[in-house]
Amino acid sequence: MKQFLLFLLSSILVLSLFQLTSFADGTGDGNIDNGGGGMGSGTSQNKWVPGYDGVRVTVIRISDEAPISTPVDYTNKTPSSNLIHFEKVSKMQYRNGTNLSVKVGGYAYQTPALPMPQIISSGGSITNIEVIKKYFCSEGAIKMISNDTGIDYALLTSGNYKLLLEPIAYFTFEGGFMGMTAHETALYDQILNGGLRSKMVSLTHQNLPLSMFLETSDLGFPAWNGSTSSRVSNDQIIASLGLGIVRFNNAPTIPSPSQTSYQYRTDTDVITSVRLSTSAEITPDNPASVTFAIMGSTYTVTNIVIPEGDSQLVWIKWHTPSTPQSVSIQVSSTNGLLSVSSITASLIDLNQNPPPNPTATDRNDSFQLPAFPNYPSITTASWGIWSASWHEYWVWISNWQWHSTGKDTGYWIDYGYWKDRGWWDYIWTSYFASLSATQSVVPDSKSPVLSSKRMKSGYGIEITTNSATFSNAPSSHITGAQYTVTYFPEFSYQTYWRLHDLKSGGVNANFWLKTNEYSTYQSRVHFTPVWFPDGPYIPITRILDAWTPEGMLTLQLQETITISGNLFSDWHIAPKKTK
Template sequence: MKRFLYLLFLIFIMVSLLNSSVYADGDGNIDNGGGGMGSGTSENKWTPGYDGVRVTIVRATDDMPISTPIDYSNKQPPTGLVHFGKVSKLHYRKGTALTARVGGYAYKTPLPPMPRIISSGDAVTDIEVIKAYFCSEGAVKMIAHDTGIDYETLTNGNYKLLLEPIAYFTFQGAFMAMTAHEAALYDLQLSGGLRSKMVSLTHQNLPLAMFLENADLGFPAWSGSRNGRVSNDQILTSLGLGIVRFKDAPTTPPPTNQTSVQYRTSTEVITSVRLSTSSQINPKAPASVTFRIMGSSYTVSNIVIPDGDSQLVWVKWRTPSKPQTVTIQVSATAGYLSESSITASIVDLDQNTPPDPKATDRNDSFKPPTVPGYAAKTSASWGIWSAKWHEYWVWIPNWRWISTGPDSGYWHDFGHWEDQGWWDYTWTGYSASLSANQSVLSDAKSPNPTATRMKSGYGIEMNTSTILSSNAHSTHITGAQNAVSYYPEFNYQTYWRLHHLKSSGLSATFWLKPNDYSTYQSRVHFTPIWFPDGSYTPITRILDAWTPDGMLTLQLQSTITISDNLFSDWHIAPQK
């Protein structure tokens, strides 16, 4: 009966689509998969059919979201729903944080109703019906209306639709809504807590409800299993999305140079790869990963990972003192690696020091440049799997007839106890965050120095303090090790000034290198005598605070006011 009703529903959908002028010239870059569902409990359960789709309009030229995402669902979620707001996979990729909220969930009821999006054990979704629905003129006009974008504009080839499947389910007694990407981020926050209760939904049928047939928007096509459990990393990078293009809008493949990194000379760095596995790696046969760097080998042993999951594996090492290119080879005894070869470019920051400032320097055409904003990464998270054997003893019977005579005897069980246990895996999560502050002051040797005002031509002192906060062991992290400042008179490029470590460690402090053009070898940067009155804003990039999840970095900027110049202090005139 269920199958009959489902077929009637598909027929209704197809007829509705045919009545909507067939297609809106949409090209559906969507495929799907899924598998059977486990049994739930009153605290942790999902009812098949409680699904939806988040739609975001994306500009084709630069992959920039230009609409607030809209959620569509055939169901009516309760008012106290727990959700993470309207954030797309593209927004999360650009660094938007996962933030839970209760209530205030907004959604639209689609007309005609959507086909089922997420497969379950007794109902497998039809990807062709899903494609036909979202490529139909009726669906695209509905989306155009709901986002306030003209239909002709939306379909002129300059925009794409990003689709993300949504699941509505109960977790730990709370009714929640989330996309596959949000489920993976939430599971990382809970150190595997979501996966342990809802794996068949959040780490199988939800992320596999949609994935790309062809790379686009910087996401790769999915070539993995269509019905197995997947890892958080696989979800974040490749799963839980579909794309509708119009009039052959260009595709954007993912970056191809993902195995190249840049390090600074004489710096402690952390090089990491991700080890994934489709079958469990346990303590009886643990994996090891070997990094081969500049003639030395570094091996990480005793790695265990549950089936369908992954873990970062890393090595901490010191870069050479001279600039060069280093090839890092990586191999594993089990599972598969995200990279097997990494090209590291070792660069020397102590270059392009500003030239000797002269009293005769002029720049009459100078206009203060816009302060640039370098990409920042101030937090990171990672973790390590461990495993413990869970004993489960089972009696294995072996009944035999014991004869005591021609017509007598008895049965005897020669069975034995057998441990049919399993490995229980535990995820231990770690995190790190970087913060910093900086002071920019007039050189103490300049006449009448103040904290906020100075005359051009004099030097400034720059002092920086940083804090790397983490719950991880020291083998997982480094404090900030480099700082470099850029200045407005050079348009924040061309020349820069390197800082020296004043104190190292997780609470590192920096000050400028001694200035070769200072009479007293002061740790200052001289402002140009011609700099106009007004704000003078140098910026400083804090670099090389390393974690297994990459380098933490941030930008600091402080402003001091220029008023007048040093000639007013040193003017020489005949005595009257």
């Protein structure tokens, strides 16, 4: 009987491997790696059962990194009808500013025809990332996703799209059954001020986020080069963890900036940040300090405290020189581990490509309206800092001594003392910032106009922009927008551009076009080409250099003005009047 059972189990294992291999004929290319560790013990109110996991899949268009499908959740399990979840939102959408929105019940999911491999490791079972890769890169999985998203298989695999994968955990927290991605656990834990981490740390801040991360940077997310077996912070999860990407053949390559190379504008207030991590707690008794050495000056951040196994961003605000150059920044710390020790900052001058002088004889008979570009917008950011306070815990240390009063008689006296065996309580203070802006594009006030939104080609336009940076952080954490640049359709939104002058600065910054050297009245205008065809004329403006410790906030604005006719129709030719 024992031999039969062993044979039966072996047969089932071989059959399972054969089915998985058949399903895993490679179609895509997986940018996925993983890690994890053991699980702590749970309670009836706070627990996770290994195998209760899934994957959220979102189709992303490469050209503008936009989600083009409603995310689909796949799981082998049957979640509770009263599952508490945050609806269908991808990591990409959260990065772009979507907030958590809780919902009870109504959770939609798909059960794959061929069960998925286990996604999240536990103390008793370690997942196999190569098996996970094969599964989600297989023709069968891609066709399943094509069917469930309603996107044609040939289109999906054309090389213009990628699949964003996010592991999901289904678990009991404070008695409620919940389902969430790693990104959502980090956002939820921030709301609870560490409440989720305190009860479910091995799952939510170790095994779930480390079950998928990138081997190489992609879609604006960095590769993970940290520990694959330690607990991680909310910031690390939000920035780098809990995701994998499936790419297809002939997919266009989008370069990602190096983790140690930054680009700044000249003569600008910027914020340079690094992450400081620690395996042992950094306390107020022995706090860390981080020093940035920049162009002969040093900037030191002191009194940094971090709990065991966690991290935080450390940053300085400084002003860049007025001339383009490459600046080397060296970073050192008295305690903990820095994410970066050397940074190369490239300082560029944007005021290098103003449009040439337009003339009445300019022609462009082959002109066609260019494709409308969508520059990436980052309008929100979040970060935080740790602080610590001492939690007193007094205990009596006994020291009994015998006092003899005679043979075999005496008494005991306790010469003990009270001792504080307390600990440091760490408090996370969260900060955020958001950027918004409005724009006005109107005909030049000195030219004849048809209306505030209609004009003849050859005349100028005036562009004004108002930006607002809102934050709950101290002013040392942020800057307002400092640069605004506009691109124009006649140059296909490239080659030439116009900078704006800062009319008023700060968190509520106002901009207007620089003075046009070709304007008779030295007006702040841009002249439309006389040959521009009738129809929409859409300049695009980018708001830049609103800095936070999490990076630069930026957004794109566009306003349409309609071209109808040209300035030649305003000319009148007549014989000279004679007496």
